Every structure is written in C-alpha cells, then in structure tokens.
Amino acid sequence: MSSQPPHPALLIPGPIEFDDAVLQSMSHYSESHVGAPFVSTFGDVLSNLRKLFQTTDPASQPFVLSGSGTLGWDQVAANLTEPGDEALVLHTGYFADSFADCFETYGVKATQLKAAIGDRPQLDEVEKALREKKYKVLTVTHVDTSTGVLSELKALSELVHRVSPDTLVVVDGVCSVGGEEIKFDEWKLDVVLTATQKAIGCPAGLSVLMASGRAIEVFKARKTRPNSYFGSWKNWLPSKTDSLYTYLPQSNRLAVMQNYEAKKASYFATPSPQLIHALDTALKQILSRPLDQRFADHRNASQTVKKAIANLGLKQLATKPENQANTMTAIVLPEGVTPPDVVPSLLKKGVVFAGGLHKEIASKYIRLGHMGVSVTDPDRSDLTKAIDALRESLAEIGQA
Ligand SMILES: Cc1ncc(COP(=O)(O)O)c(C=O)c1O
Incomplete structure (x- = not known):
C-alpha cells in the first residue's frame, strides 16, 4: 500500500x-x-x-x-x-x-x-x-x-x-x-x-x-x-x-x-x-535485480500496451515494430479526434496521458509512458487502468 x-x-x-x-x-x-x-x-x-x-x-x-x-x-x-x-x-x-x-x-x-x-x-x-x-x-x-x-x-x-x-x-x-x-x-x-x-x-x-x-x-x-x-x-x-x-x-x-x-x-x-x-x-x-529482467519487463509491458492499442483499432506513430520504443507509445487518435477530446476524460478516470508533441501532427495523437514502477511493481495496475480508461473515453465520444 x-x-x-x-x-x-x-x-x-x-x-x-x-x-x-x-x-x-x-x-x-x-x-x-x-x-x-x-x-x-x-x-x-x-x-x-x-x-x-x-x-x-x-x-x-x-x-x-x-x-x-x-x-x-x-x-x-x-x-x-x-x-x-x-x-x-x-x-x-x-x-x-x-x-x-x-x-x-x-x-x-x-x-x-x-x-x-x-x-x-x-x-x-x-x-x-x-x-x-x-x-x-x-x-x-x-x-x-x-x-x-x-x-x-x-x-x-x-x-x-x-x-x-x-x-x-x-x-x-x-x-x-x-x-x-x-x-x-x-x-x-x-x-x-x-x-x-x-x-x-x-x-x-x-x-x-x-x-x-x-x-x-x-x-x-x-x-x-x-x-x-x-x-x-x-x-x-x-x-x-x-x-x-x-x-x-x-x-x-x-x-x-x-x-x-x-x-x-x-x-x-x-x-x-x-x-x-x-x-x-x-x-x-x-540493480537489486538483473538488468536483463528489467529490460524484459519493459519490453513485455510495451507489447501488452501495443496489442491493446491495436485491439482498440488504433495505430502508433511508429509503424514498424523495430522502430517502436519499449518505454512509451505514441497513439494516433481516430480521424477527427484531438487530444483535448480524450486527455481530460482520461484524467477524470485517474490516469494522466500526454498530448502530442511533434509540431507537425501534435493535434492527432497522445502519448502513454510505460516505465519504472508502473511496469515493474506487480502491486500496481497503472497500465491496465490506462487501457481501460482509454477504451471508455473513446466509447464516450462514440469512437469505440
Ligand atoms: C529524448 C529527450 N531528450 C531531452 C529531453 C530534455 O530533458 P529535460 O526536459 O529533463 O531537460 C527530453 C525531455 O523530455 C527528452 O524526452
């Protein structure tokens, strides 16, 4: 606790x-x-x-x-x-x-x-x-x-x-x-x-x-x-x-x-x-655990997030699997949806996502970090909560 x-x-x-x-x-x-x-x-x-x-x-x-x-x-x-x-x-x-x-x-x-x-x-x-x-x-x-x-x-x-x-x-x-x-x-x-x-x-x-x-x-x-x-x-x-x-x-x-x-x-x-x-x-x-395990935890958490994003029908900015980071995911929003349509609603559900940052496409995507204790601490359910909240927020605006 x-x-x-x-x-x-x-x-x-x-x-x-x-x-x-x-x-x-x-x-x-x-x-x-x-x-x-x-x-x-x-x-x-x-x-x-x-x-x-x-x-x-x-x-x-x-x-x-x-x-x-x-x-x-x-x-x-x-x-x-x-x-x-x-x-x-x-x-x-x-x-x-x-x-x-x-x-x-x-x-x-x-x-x-x-x-x-x-x-x-x-x-x-x-x-x-x-x-x-x-x-x-x-x-x-x-x-x-x-x-x-x-x-x-x-x-x-x-x-x-x-x-x-x-x-x-x-x-x-x-x-x-x-x-x-x-x-x-x-x-x-x-x-x-x-x-x-x-x-x-x-x-x-x-x-x-x-x-x-x-x-x-x-x-x-x-x-x-x-x-x-x-x-x-x-x-x-x-x-x-x-x-x-x-x-x-x-x-x-x-x-x-x-x-x-x-x-x-x-x-x-x-x-x-x-x-x-x-x-x-x-x-x-x-360093209390082998580093390889830590990196594997980040890879596994990232895969889980990326699969869940795909199941929601969403794409990533990084389209090629070999280009996709294990510490975060940049999630492309459905056509016509912008970060202000979902980020405040995600916050109400207890999770903080970031908006887009790349200046040419900032209004088209959101970012989710998956690092550190949110990945390695088995007592936390941050990422499950994040995916559930994203599904609900999209459904609320008729996008799921
Ligand atoms: C890849 C990368 N480089 C550099 C920086 C700058 O670091 P800071 O904001 O701690 O000065 C950031 C910040 O997010 C970053 O993500």
Missing part, C-alpha cells in the same frame, strides 16, 4: 510515478555536501551508474550534475565540440531539433538527417552523410519522446566506427536509460546522456551522463576553453597534467567526480543531497 496521497497515475513519458522509498529518501535531514556520509552516497551513485550503463572500462567517466536532461546537451556541445565543428544530428522528432539548436548556440554547425514522422534515418543514409563530410559528433535520440521512435544503437555505432572512426557517437538516452537496454562498452558508445525523472524513476533535477575514455581524450585535446562554466568538465575532472588548466591555481584544479567516486570530499558547485539520496535509492532498487 503506497504511502503517497491518492492521485491520478502519472503515465506521461516522464516524469513517471515514483516508488515510496525513492520519495522518502528525499526527506533526509540536512547534511554537509562535503561530509563523509553524503560523499559516500554520491560515490555509490557514480559506481552504480557504471553498472546501469554496463561499462567496466575505468576510462569511462560518469557525471551527475544538478540540472535536467537538457544540461546533457549543453555538456556535449560545450565540452566535445568547438565553434566551427560539425555535428550530424539524426532526427526522429522534436528532441533532435532541440539538440541541433543547442549545438548552434555553441557555434557548432548542426546538420539534421531527417526521417518521415514515425520512422528513423536508415543506416545507408547515415553512411552516405558520414562519407560526405567529417563530423566531430553524431547524435541519436535513443527513444524520441515526441514520436515513440526507438533507434537502434548497436548497428549505428558499428557503422560510425567503420565509416568515420573519429566521429564520437552521442546518445540522447533521456527517455530510454533504465528502460531500454544500453551496453555502453560493448556498443562502443562515447556519450549517453539522460535525466532522472523517466525510466530511472527518480524525481527530476539531475543531469546524468556517461562519457567514454575516447570522449574524455577529445575533451582534453580541445584548443579552446569550453564555453560554459557550470557545465564545463574542466571544473569537474582532474587536470593536474593537463595543459588546458595551467592558468588555474593548483588548488582549483579539481577532480570532483573522481573524488566523489573514491569517497573523498570535493567541491565545485553545491550538489543537491536530497536528490542524490533519491537517485541512490532508485539505482539500488534497479
């Missing part, structure tokens, strides 16, 4: 429903952000992130910064690219437009490779683009939250390494990490960035990023200073031997992330102890 006050089940594609223990971790008494107990918790978070991302390479570097998923884009643009560099942005919806805009903010030229709505750029198109120009980074949205399109990372990364080996493979995993399988080392990814409020199941407010040793080397080889302050890795990583930092006094040459992981106090900017506690609990819960 949940200790949370009764509330509609939040089934938008993030933030999601939270486990009681995760929420309760946030009511931790105040403690020093450089005191041993908190530093130890932060250290656990960083080493557990390595497990979640399935990396054992000591050169990989996890970052946890106060901020939202968007801060991950800023970290990539500010630290791994320099003004004048080129980025190839694979477009599967709204979030690629925003990532491209972020690059442009930092003076980086972003070329978008677009697919039809509900589809993803094909490997032969990516290969052609990579052969035409030298790109410093390629970015891909693992699950595009605006369309429910899933991108295939393994084959994509293999292609990039074969055709353009110097190009860094950057994954926006905001709507995937914790729900979709990611093998950071095995798939030779360079950056996976995410946020806490989706499949990780922790309140919003932390930007989580894993960088490969190769990405860190690219960062260290920069000719120019990162054009961000808070998000600059020079403030979060060690720098004693690095010429980039010689202008800083020795005492300021920081190793914040490594120190935390080694459970040594360190400071650059004050972290949020309460959020770090919540993330610690969420990660320990996730």
